[in-house]
Amino acid sequence: MLHGRRAGRPLRKDQRARMARDLPALAVDLGTLADPAALFAPGIAGLRLEVGFGGGEHLAYEAGRFPELGFIGCEPFLNGVAKLVERVEALELDNVRLHAGDAGELLDALPAACLAGADVFYPDPWPKRRQRKRRFLSDANLGRLARALKPGAPLRFATDIDDYAGWVLARVLRSADFAWDAREAGDWRAPWDGWPSTRYEAKAIREGRPPAYLTFRRR
Structure with a gap:
């Protein structure tokens, strides 16, 4: 579980608009994770998870370095989610998916032995x-x-x-x-x-x- 605030300073108008437009396509549906590779385009070579990605700097960087991998990021802090959604758009990343909520529920929804790696940085x-x-x-x-x-x-x-x-x-x-x-x-x-x-x-x-x-x- 990740404890903490769900939001800090209010999102800017452009952030709210971007979240409303882009987040639904990036969001992970916990009810349909029997095959998490299906979240991404065909041919993904493996899946990685980052728990508590903050502003998304590292996750976006890794996704750009390894376009053959699918990246799932988990972050309950909405300001951080908004920053990563912005990075995904700016860098035209199509191998990133997000869970804007509790990491424990995401881990429980994933099938066994599906991840090629997991990162927890500066929690x-x-x-x-x-x-x-x-x-x-x-x-x-x-x-x-x-x-x-x-x-x-x-x-x-x-x-x-x-x-x-x-x-x-x-x-x-x-x-x-x-x-x-x-x-x-x-x-x-x-x-x-x-x-x-x-x-x-x-x-x-x-x-x-x-x-x-x-x-x-x-x-």
Whole structure:
């Protein structure tokens, strides 16, 4: 589950118009996901998921790099959805679909072993102890992701919060479904090949919060 506000500042008039015009064609119908590849044009070579895509910078970038793949993005924050809808139009991407709601319900609707990869980048760390049950990569959601991922598929996680990185690692390492193959610090301190840094990440680095880039693999 992704907790948080559904909307922040009001959408601009042009954003509202674009959402009304374009979002229905991009939206995922959870009732018709027996074959999620059917959401895309024939010939899609695989499916990837990004949970909590924010403004959609990374998802749109990856969709442009890999036009042979279908990308499903999940984000409950409507301002972020509006930004990605705008990027999809500007970049003429036809391999992106969106779920503007809870990630758990999307994962539950997907068939088993349908995803070639999943990304969770800079989710809300919910830093207070009483809030930690809201963190996305919980034991329960790792189980949901494991069901939807193909054997060998990567689950990538990035955060600039040390406590969150350790919290997630503890849950992955006790999971029978995922392996962490890192052998040295460079395996989690360096971003992935082709990684497009964002303004948020640049700010975190300036403020002395170096990110951790963790890759887990479905057993």
